[in-house]
Amino acid sequence: xxxxxxxxxxxxxxxxxxxxxxxxxxxxxxxxxxxxxxxxxxxxxxxxxxxxxxxxxxxxxxxxxxxxxxxxxxxxxxxxxxxxxxxxxxxxxxxxxxxxxxxxxx
Amino acid sequence: xxxxxxxxxxxxxxxxxxxxxxxxxxxxxxxxxxxxxxxxxxxxxxxxxxxxxxxxxxxxxxxxxxxxxxxxxxxxxxxxxxxxxxxxxxxxxxxxxxxxxxxxxxxxxxxxxxxxxxxxxxxxxxxxxxxxxxxxxxxxxxxxxxxxxxxxxxxxxxxxxxxxxxxxxxxxxxxxxxxxxxxxxxxxxxxxxxxxxxxxxxxxxxxxxxxxxxxxxxxxxxxxxxxxxxxxxxxxxxxxxxxxxxxxxxxxxxxxxxxxxxxxxxxxxxxxxxxxxxxxxxxxxxxxxxxxxxxxxxxxxxxxxxxxxxxxxxxxxxxxxxxxxxxxxxxxxxxxxxxxxxxxxxxxxxxxx
Numbered sequence: 362x363x364x365x366x367x368x369x370x371x372x373x374x375x376x377x378x379x380x381x382x383x384x385x386x387x388x389x390x391x392x393x394x395x396x397x398x399x400x401x402x403x404x405x406x407x408x409x410x411x412x413x414x415x416x417x418x419x420x421x422x423x424x425x426x427x428x429x430x431x432x433x434x435x436x437x438x439x440x441x442x443x444x445x446x447x448x449x450x451x452x453x454x455x456x457x458x459x460x461x462x463x464x465x466x467x
Numbered sequence: 468x469x470x471x472x473x474x475x476x477x478x479x480x481x482x483x484x485x486x487x488x489x490x491x492x493x494x495x496x497x498x499x500x501x502x503x504x505x506x507x508x509x510x511x512x513x514x515x516x517x518x519x520x521x522x523x524x525x526x527x528x529x530x531x532x533x534x535x536x537x538x539x540x541x542x543x544x545x546x547x548x549x550x551x552x553x554x555x556x557x558x559x560x561x562x563x564x565x566x567x568x569x570x571x572x573x574x575x576x577x578x579x580x581x582x583x584x585x586x587x588x589x590x591x592x593x594x595x596x597x598x599x600x601x602x603x604x605x606x607x608x609x610x611x612x613x614x615x616x617x618x619x620x621x622x623x624x625x626x627x628x629x630x631x632x633x634x635x636x637x638x639x640x641x642x643x644x645x646x647x648x649x650x651x652x653x654x655x656x657x658x659x660x661x662x663x664x665x666x667x668x669x670x671x672x673x674x675x676x677x678x679x680x681x682x683x684x685x686x687x688x689x690x691x692x693x694x695x696x697x698x699x700x701x702x703x704x705x706x707x708x709x710x711x712x713x714x715x716x717x718x719x720x721x722x723x724x725x726x727x728x729x730x731x732x733x734x735x736x737x738x739x740x741x742x743x744x745x746x747x748x749x750x751x752x753x754x755x756x757x758x759x760x761x762x763x764x765x766x767x768x769x770x771x772x773x774x775x776x777x778x779x780x781x782x783x784x785x786x787x788x789x790x791x792x793x794x795x796x797x798x799x800x801x802x803x804x805x806x807x808x809x810x811x812x813x814x815x816x817x818x819x820x
Contacts, residue, residue, distance in 0.1 A: 364795075368799070376763075383673065413695075438677025438678060438679060442676070
């Protein structure tokens with residue numbers, strides 16, 4: 362490969378590698394966000410597949426603490442992008458307005 | 468990397484630690500929970516710092532520096548903040564060491580040099596900063612204050628891991644003061660977005676932006692925004708946080724400003740930070756069973772030329788060619804290394820990088 366082409370090749374490769382690394386991480390995450398609707402499902406995913414679990418929460422600290430005690434999973438965040446969706450808390454069954462993300466965390 | 472690395476599947480924790488140590492990024496120090504960041508690891512931090520600093524300046528912030536030590540009484544002022552951090556505080560009680568007469572060659576604290584008031588080594592700087600802002604803010608014309616500091620903090624953690632959780636760590640903490648609630652909220656959201664952009668565009672780490680629940684909130688905040696990332700072992704990692712502090716610190720330190728209409732209001736506050744934990748996130752997100760993998764945007768060395776030649780004549784010719792390409796690449800901002808060490812064979816060099 363002649364010198365000029367090599368320089369272009371290298372810079373293109375670097376951009377490609379940056380993009381590929383990001384895409385790989387995006388794909389991994391996509392495969393590791395699971396929506397669950399009952400507590401057995403919740404426990405199974407947390408113990409098995411891992412990753413983020415999207416579930417309804419009644420908004421109380423008590424439920425949060427209970428889930429943490431049983432599964433070691435904590436509420437990582439209430440996603441900014443999540444849509445309003447009426448549902449029942451995955452643990453208590455009480456009303457919930459939005460899904461939140463649970464996971465075991467560092 | 469030379470030796471066989473433990474695979475992620477076999478023992479993710481061990482894999483991570485082996486990479487950090489074998490890639491010469493960091494190592495444990497003589498103090499439990501504290502780390503030494505080695506040159507290669509520090510070079511990554513410098514890249515992150517440079518880029519983040521650019522982004523902070525682009526959003527109107529300036530850097531400043533506040534003291535390491537926080538008088539205990541100051542630290543106690545904002546209750547929730549103090550309560551939240553109390554159990555992790557390192558405290559300085561004396562200001563002088565003297566020869567230990569009972570143990571020749573050894574030192575001990577000088578009982579006569581006991582500090583009147585204990586000094587806390589900052590776990591976070593809100594107390595120091597708001598005590599200072601009090602004297603900087605008199606009227607709406609003194610607002611907003613948009614300051615950031617690059618510093619080290621100490622949180623005496625029990626379970627530590629290189630980069631991810633160390634007793635002492637390097638970070639940046641932004642502390643802003645605003646005249647209105649809306650402006651403070653906007654700043655909080657803006658900085659969380661800045662963090663998200665940095666993680667995704669520079670570190671190639673996708674993040675989810677969200678707010679923390681009340682129990683996970685920063686001690687002393689009204690609302691905490693965060694970016695959450697997912698590591699290859701399926702565990703989440705909090706990569707950065709941005710806090711809307713409301714008027715909590717203004718009230719604790721009595722920081723008011725005169726409004727344009729002649730009234731007196733408490734100032735609204737935000738604080739936000741990311742730390743050397745991000746290096747851990749970087750390593751864990753991209754590396755594999757062969758070793759460390761860094762995204763080009765943050766790699767201290769992006770391209771390595773390893774010459775393969777027979778004899779001095781070829782060596783000289785190749786060197787000339789490579790130097791030319793190296794210069795051209797560097798002009799384009801690419802970070803290049805020409806490994807022309809003739810003590811090592813190409814195979815060894817391939818292994819090293």
